[in-house]
Amino acid sequence: METILTERSPLGMHESMLLTRAYEEKLAALFAAGNFPMTCSSQGQEASAVGVVRALGPDDQILTNHRSAGHLIARGADPGRMIAEVMGKATGYCGGKSGTLHISVKELGVMLTSTIVGGELSLATGVALSKKMLKQPGIVACFFGDGAACEGIFHESLNLASVWNLPILYVCENNQWQAFVHRRETMVADHLSPRAASYGIASTTVDGNDANAVLKSALAAVEQIRQTGQPYLLETYTYRQKGHISFDDQAHVDPSELAHWLTLDPITRMERHLREIAGFTTGELAALRTKAQERIDAALEFARQSPYPDPSALTTDVYA
């Protein structure tokens, strides 16, 4: 039984970010140690993930992509089943058939994850159309990168959502990189949100490394979508702290850019907030980190103990 998380307090968001960070760090360490599948780390983008996901309600649905750990964990996914999926185990969310790049969890409303860049933009309109025509409550949040915004499907998706009045929160996680290409090599402007205007779509850009700010912007956007039924584009300006994929050594990354963004690390910032505004002690904060790491240790243990799928699964789930 999966439980959708909707806890919006700074502490609640912080715990989710810590769990995501511990997850990403564990998987990176396992890969470095050898004989573990590669993954796309969202380290550095935890605030963007949790701030948006926690602005959603249980009836809302999410589409995500290859860099999905933060979205899944913020929504309440079990890191044990996530790691199991990464490892190709039968207890993984997709029975091992997906692997790391396309984990969907229908019960949590995390729908149709695609690793084709732009795939989520292609599918989100249909998910929203179902909601609208079947008169189901809720909206659809669609996460995509600055790279995906270069694909033609970005244009087609936003235009259709606008013309058909589809309740979609488009979330562009502008993390400055598109695999091995810097965003600035791919577009002349720094921001994606201004593009929304040409579709008649409202938009804003938010500091994507500040969970509280993201939550606030996302809540306002979600509210507007619920009121108007119309799409909205939220750009979270953030940074991918690690390479595109486990083996990417970031040799091509400008060290000063990376250093700058590390000073804006979303978790350190939330700890500062918790310390300064909410009165948490250093010890309490350290304990939270430890707790997250322990949960991930347990998750890994679960995944390790899990069986591989039976070879007969090779040909199941092809047709309904």
Add this chain to the structure above:
Amino acid sequence: METILTERSPLGMHESMLLTRAYEEKLAALFAAGNFPMTCSSQGQEASAVGVVRALGPDDQILTNHRSAGHLIARGADPGRMIAEVMGKATGYCGGKSGTLHISVKELGVMLTSTIVGGELSLATGVALSKKMLKQPGIVACFFGDGAACEGIFHESLNLASVWNLPILYVCENNQWQAFVHRRETMVADHLSPRAASYGIASTTVDGNDANAVLKSALAAVEQIRQTGQPYLLETYTYRQKGHISFDDQAHVDPSELAHWLTLDPITRMERHLREIAGFTTGELAALRTKAQERIDAALEFARQSPYPDPSALTTDVYA
């Protein structure tokens, strides 16, 4: 031997528009009489075609689409070879293999015509890249419709042209219709030119039924592209007076919309200009019309006399 036309006087442009109109009317009449291939008429858009094409120089290249008669004739294409192509004759510009929808005339710099909506947008960047890298003089003009602007390739093409600084004059012929769908069902704004801004591309909209105005805007745009090497989006606001394709009876067209646009007919307007500004007499203007019709009669005769391709042509021209 093909000759590229660059005559920019109102009379020169008028003659081209009359020839186009006579061509379209002849083909419509032939289809109505039965046993003649269908075509996509550009009737009503002659000013958009001639105003842009005549702003170009001999080194410039053109990409067009299924609604290309005006572009071809303005550039100097022989209506006889055009009709021959429509009829599938060996003397057609493409030896009868293209038919009406994709006539290219390399000698005139009319390149790579595609009837896949958006095909010209897909190919124009490469044509411009060749010009730039091979240091050939000239720019590339790319004609496309308001419908094509809904395709993802519009987004990808403009973005790449901007990022790579490609000398492309994008010409959006916004003729209010996209086959059987009205433009207003497909986008929330009335104009396409504002979209250019999000790519950092300069743009303007011009009255597409006024050849002199189109020429002026196009000349300015071309000059700016030659100076900066950067793309430019010119929207010609115009109207498709006939159905999408020969058999379209326009049953779904709002009669008042059509009537309104007929009052803006580009040829009638140019005749008024020639009469009022340049002092042409009604008789002179009528003689020009007759001359155009006679040229088309002769063109049709040429096409009719031309042979069909030899069946052996079925398997030639597949590979270089």
Add this chain to the structure above:
Amino acid sequence: MPHITVEQAIGQALIEEMQHDPRVLIFGEGVATTQPHLVQQFGAERVRNTPLAEAIIAGTAVGAAATGLRPVIDMLFAPFLAYAMDAIVNSAGKLRYMSGGQFAFPLVVLAKTGAGWGVGAQHTHNLEAWFVHSPGLKVVMPSTAADFKGLLKSAIRDDNPVLFFNDMTLGHHAGEVEEGEAALVPLGKAVVARPGRDVTLVSYAKGMHACWQAAEMLAAQHIEAELIDLRTLKPLDEETVLASVRKTGRLVVVHEAGPLCGVGSEIAALVAEKAFSALKTPIRRVTSPDVPTPSSHALEQAFLPQAPTVVATVRSLLD
């Protein structure tokens, strides 16, 4: 039984299935404009024009299918599917499997094929083999009015993505067609359209009409061809094909699509694998040549597989 055209059969199937299931909707470029009666009967929500944007039309259908609707999309001409391959192949065809069975994709993709009206290779290209080659999809391509109706109805009721190819040159072809439930034709079943003992002709869509003609010409020469209409290309009804070849010992496959890695190749490979010992002669394919579809009528007619070629091919096996 009413005698109606293929076009009418398609129209009836849509109406009946939209009546039958309120989750069925149809959209595409001009769908609402060109079929105003559907808008009138089912409302503007269920019959929609779209922007000119094939990728999002298909993507929207896939997303909607996974979440409770049963979309039918009209992609117009098959070459335009080139813009929609990601949604169809990478999403609809794979995401059920990749999600471990969490999602299903009940949707129908309509696309027109068929040379013969001179519009050239960017409107006329038989692409069915691409989708047969891709996992997770079904592919239907009928030849008779009854099958157009019955298979479209079944495709709409199927819980998987179905590509429904409509050779538009068959639009005015007419035949007896049932109404309602009686009209249903199951996916995945070929039919012996004409029994015979001397040679098996396997075909589908327009190819069937060349085969019918050929079979008559052959009969006049005392050669009895057994004629199999595949109707569904995926899943393929292997048994019907194999049973026929086991009886006749000879196989000619006929289709308009290009020869290489086409459905004809697949049928030939199937038979050479599973009915080899029954084969008395080489397997032959009669297809269009491996070239783009020409526009000129003279060339287009030479491009199409025609009955005399089928006859000559059969005779070459028997002489």
Add this chain to the structure above:
Amino acid sequence: MPHITVEQAIGQALIEEMQHDPRVLIFGEGVATTQPHLVQQFGAERVRNTPLAEAIIAGTAVGAAATGLRPVIDMLFAPFLAYAMDAIVNSAGKLRYMSGGQFAFPLVVLAKTGAGWGVGAQHTHNLEAWFVHSPGLKVVMPSTAADFKGLLKSAIRDDNPVLFFNDMTLGHHAGEVEEGEAALVPLGKAVVARPGRDVTLVSYAKGMHACWQAAEMLAAQHIEAELIDLRTLKPLDEETVLASVRKTGRLVVVHEAGPLCGVGSEIAALVAEKAFSALKTPIRRVTSPDVPTPSSHALEQAFLPQAPTVVATVRSLLD
């Protein structure tokens, strides 16, 4: 001769051909970042990163090829070609024909295939058959370091659009490779990789490695398999295949791509048509099943055609 890996062979081919012809350029997502040595040697104009937009990457290549450049584009993984089908199939493959021969399209499309590293069906999908089926294209899919280099060089020199599929799991496979002109391998020529008399194994790319292994296992059982590496899938070297089958009388085709309307179907159909009388036994295909590529290692290994299956298949023909 230097002993180098497939990856190195590809790198050498690019460098040599960019030196050989200043009109050759390469672009794609990350091409300049991941191959800084190319940027250094040939400059940023000829080695370009692109926005993440496969359709315009391919379209740009097609437009540039028609007007004087000779582009090589890196499309990364084959499933991403789903976004680029229009430019490749409808433009590059057809516009020469449709323009009556006015334009030529000397361009190379690089795409990676190959299961075995667990990234699932949206990164791993063997799509070569789609392009074999489409007119106007050439398709290359090598298995050895020498062929990777020699065929890539020839592909870049060819005046037609060439799809060059690179099974990335072969990247570290090494072999003797020539330099410069001596390295050229012509398009359209298969090679008898191992002579034999009992059965013909036809394969390409990774399938060749399973076949090599199988041939050795069979040899230990005194069965001599003749092994044919197609190398170019289009144009297909029919004669080499037919000559072998005429000698051995038995055919097994092996590839990783799905079975239906695949290259294996085509080879089987070809042989059943043109070397029928030489066939002693049914034609068999050993391919992946018709399912998306699973991610889990356990399933992925079961998905791949492996040597023991090839051996068992051959034995079933001989026993």
